[in-house]
Amino acid sequence: MSARQVLVAALLALAALFVAWFAPQPSARVAVAVFALPPVLLAAVALRGSRKAAFWAGVFALGWFSHGVMVAWSRPGERGYAIAEIVLALVIILAGNLPGLRARFARKR
Numbered sequence: 012m013s014a015r016q017v018l019v020a021a022l023l024a025l026a027a028l029f030v031a032w033f034a035p036q037p038s039a040r041v042a043v044a045v046f047a048l049p050p051v052l053l054a055a056v057a058l059r060g061s062r063k064a065a066f067w068a069g070v071f072a073l074g075w076f077s078h079g080v081m082v083a084w085s086r087p088g089e090r091g092y093a094i095a096e097i098v099l100a101l102v103i104i105l106a107g108n109l110p111g112l113r114a115r116f117a118r119k120r
Contacts (some may be wrong), residue, residue, distance in 0.1 A: 015057060018065060018109065022054035025099045032092045044099035065107035072107070075099035 033042035057064035072083040079096035082089050
């Protein structure tokens with residue numbers, strides 16, 4: 012599985028997590044649009060082969076990571092969702108940066 016495929020899968024999994032997490036709430040449409048739409052759009056752009064999508068996914072993932080840590084710390088009832096968000100954010104950061112890390116640390120021939 013390539014880094015791009017892992018990135019797209021993690022972004023779509025994060026969007027599905029946000030839908031499951033926020034759908035039962037009263038303002039579900041707004042919450043789903045604000046939280047689930049960006050990962051879906053980034054996944055679509057990444058599927059087209061854009062390198063900028065991986066960069067922006069990493070930038071957004073830093074925010075998702077921070078959000079997950081904050082929720083895990085402050086709302087025990089939502090801790091499971093928050094930990095899943097943290098793990099997916101870390102996968103997104105790693106998958107987005109993996110091609111650059113491979114190029115940087117590859118053995119020179």
